[in-house]
Amino acid sequence: MTKCIFMQTYSGSLKVLILVLSVVVSACGSGSKSKQNVEKSAVGENTENWIQLFNGKDLNNWQIKFKGYELGYNLNNTFRVEDGLLRVSYNDWEDWNNQFGHIFYEGEFSHYRLRVEYRFVGEQVKGGPGWAYRNNGLMLHGQSAESMELDQDFPVSIEVQLLGGNGKDERSTMNLCTPGTNVVMDNILVEQHCMNSGSKTFHGDQWVSVEVEVHGGKIIRHFVEGEEVMSYEKPQLDPRDQYYEKLLSEYGDIMITSGTISLQAESHPTDFRKIELLILDEE
Template identity: 80%
Template structure:
């Protein structure tokens, strides 16, 4: 009996030590992860805006704004929807990283907004520069991590994939359709949703919601069928996209962002 008690005590002691070691490693990893806040909660410093039909830098109807520590997309200064899609670009280009975002959809869609744009926004990754967009171009050539909200009734996944001017591969198969749904649940109402994207250059991109992977694909690349293909194709003819800009959208539905963070990964 005494031997059994001793064994149990030693086991419990080792278990406690292991737990403490794991906690220490976790704390060290957290300290070592240098997450960079792209949004400072005060203003739009480090960001530039482009709307369809307008020169770079014009914030149409004060759509992108900072209020109550949130980066907001709003349409209260619009009369109706006129097809002017907006994007707000963070400065610079990125290749290997993790992007962490918290977002929510609120209120009503602007009158006349496209049906598909109801509770719709997106994280545009590996995108062309804001400066290279044409004056009347609707969307930057990019890989879009599509954010969608539910209507309170039907299933509607978020963290989907859309490909304006691009293609990807899944399990070695070229995917040429514009949008592909993820395996996520539906998020109804005005709740905050925490998402993350892991981007490894021109190799693989993974989508996560609350830490759970819901989609992955490989070899993001320019689409030869698209009108901007020749313009954006590099001199070496390699259509694989290994880096690019990060931008958020204004597609006719009010959206809030309260966290936008970047963790640079080793190549």
């Protein structure tokens, strides 16, 4: 705040004194308003325009695909909105039967930050595989839901794996899995399917905040509670994958620079309360 000091004048007429005081007070107010305008301008310039992919009310702008079913069929009402949460629920399931599901947000994205808050709840559905216990994933740079085969398990994509602990053993989250893809780490092409991050283990039903920073066909970074736990680059199609030729023809290049964003349903109940996206400038 501008500091103003008034000095009383004992000489001159009363009119002169009033005029001087008016000018000084006006200058003080003007300086204060000027500072406020600068502060508002600075705040406006630094505001990040996050897009809420999940609106807390419905599944508008999302597409559902389950293995063995046509696009749009929500098997056993698995993906649902309850209490303002996007839930992967198995309340209406009797048995797993190897029926993987995914829910895709409309459109494709290239350069962005994706921020998600999730938690694992309840019990795994009967017959679910052991590795899928407290397991979900953010499928990035993925193929379109329309291009998936009827009996395809997973979209070809970069999977940012979400995992929960069993209460005693260490189990990192925000790992990397690569269904139909490969990446480069430390200048070496990695063909291993899954790689662990450096995150700590999250036991129980606690909420976990994670973020992925994606720069097209360049670098991808994983963050857990604000801490970077993994990075890699040059996402690309895997020539060993059964869908390689089909997608290579569609993409026109082995390198993957953009794609869909989807969430999984692979046998363990999961809640999502925030799914938001910030578009980044392309380098």
